Amino acid sequence: MVKFKMKIHNSTVLITGANRGIGLEMARMCAFEKAHLHLVIRKNDPGLVEDLTKRGALSVTLWVADLSLRNEVATLIEKLCHHPIDIVINNAGLLTGGLLEDQPLDDIYAMFHVNLLSLVHLTHGLLPSMIKRGRGKIVNNSSVSAFMHFPCATTYAASKAAVVAFTNSLAAELKGTGVSTLCLITPGVKTRMFDEIEIKYAKNLEIPADYISAELYAQRVKNAIIEDVPFLYPSGPSWVGLNIARYLPFLFKMEIGRRFHR
Numbered sequence: 001m002v003k004f005k006m007k008i009h010n011s012t013v014l015i016t017g018a019n020r021g022i023g024l025e026m027a028r029m030c031a032f033e034k035a036h037l038h039l040v041i042r043k044n045d046p047g048l049v050e051d052l053t054k055r056g057a058l059s060v061t062l063w064v065a066d067l068s069l070r071n072e073v074a075t076l077i078e079k080l081c082h083h084p085i086d087i088v089i090n091n092a093g094l095l096t097g098g099l100l101e102d103q104p105l106d107d108i109y110a111m112f113h114v115n116l117l118s119l120v121h122l123t124h125g126l127l128p129s130m131i132k133r134g135r136g137k138i139v140n141n142s143s144v145s146a147f148m149h150f151p152c153a154t155t156y157a158a159s160k161a162a163v164v165a166f167t168n169s170l171a172a173e174l175k176g177t178g179v180s181t182l183c184l185i186t187p188g189v190k191t192r193m194f195d196e197i198e199i200k201y202a203k204n205l206e207i208p209a210d211y212i213s214a215e216l217y218a219q220r221v222k223n224a225i226i227e228d229v230p231f232l233y234p235s236g237p238s239w240v241g242l243n244i245a246r247y248l249p250f251l252f253k254m255e256i257g258r259r260f261h262r
């Protein structure tokens with residue numbers, strides 16, 4: 001059987017959280033591959049259009065939306081119905097952290113809205129057009145935290161575990177439609193969020209320092225899209241940590257006990 005391959009070249013790609021971090025590097029990677037880009041950001045940024053056009057994007061359209069607000073996600077979907085999207089990259093994310101009782105409830109609600117509900121809502125809104133055209137890819141950015149349940153990561157880990165469950169379940173529904181999913185089990189990537197981990201967790205947890213650059217990670221995402229694999233797992237020490245958490249939970253708990261203090 002010939003394996004279906006998704007191409008980025010000439011495709012129309014929507015990326016959320018594309019103004020910085022992993023999202024920006026994925027936008028740059030897609031520009032280099034000569035894609036049409038639709039970028040969801042919170043503040044207008046004409047410099048972003050200029051930069052990505054110079055890097056090879058066939059077109060760049062910016063959509064301003066706060067993904068923590070249901071009505072803004074709904075409005076965004078309404079506007080996007082005139083722009084058939086081939087690849088959706090649900091990347092925008094917020095980090096919560098620290099002892100549960102210390103995490104502000106407003107932060108927890110905003111995080112679940114951005115990390116989970118907007119991802120589900122956008123997928124729900126954009127999927128029918130993909131199924132109709134018999135072509136598409138939904139890329140959801142989860143985390144090693146979906147499997148590595150560190151203390152101080154209660155709410156964030158729950159959001160990312162839900163992204164894995166949602167994506168897996170959807171993949172089964174989409175069999176034979178021409179639309180497929182890719183779930184990113186993202187390891188430490190050196191971005192602003194990575195630096196926030198130190199601030200939010202370090203009081204109670206000694207955090208593993210392993211990370212890669214956002215540029216390198218975007219290249220791995222590109223290969224995973226083109227190869228049409230359902231999951232992108234980390235490599236190196238993050239791969240070892242992930243597999244200890246999944247298959248040797250007693251060892252993972254022991255290690256956490258060593259690193260965590262109230």
Ligand SMILES: NC(=O)c1ccc[n+]([C@@H]2O[C@H](COP(=O)([O-])OP(=O)(O)OC[C@H]3O[C@@H](n4cnc5c(N)ncnc54)[C@H](OP(=O)(O)O)[C@@H]3O)[C@@H](O)[C@H]2O)c1
Pocket residue numbers: 016017018019020021022023040041042043065066067068069091092093094114141142143144186187188189190191192193194
């Ligand atoms: N970095 C890591 O180590 C790591 C590890 C595992 C998973 N991940 C996941 O990878 C994804 C990207 O993370 P990153 O490291 O690139 O983080 P980042 O540098 O903090 O970027 C987060 C992006 O999400 C956007 N965003 C946040 N709240 C939003 C909202 N309410 N509406 C619209 N956009 C919003 C941000 O926009 P603003 O600039 O407007 O805030 C920014 O573009 C996230 O889903 C994260 O959970 C990251």
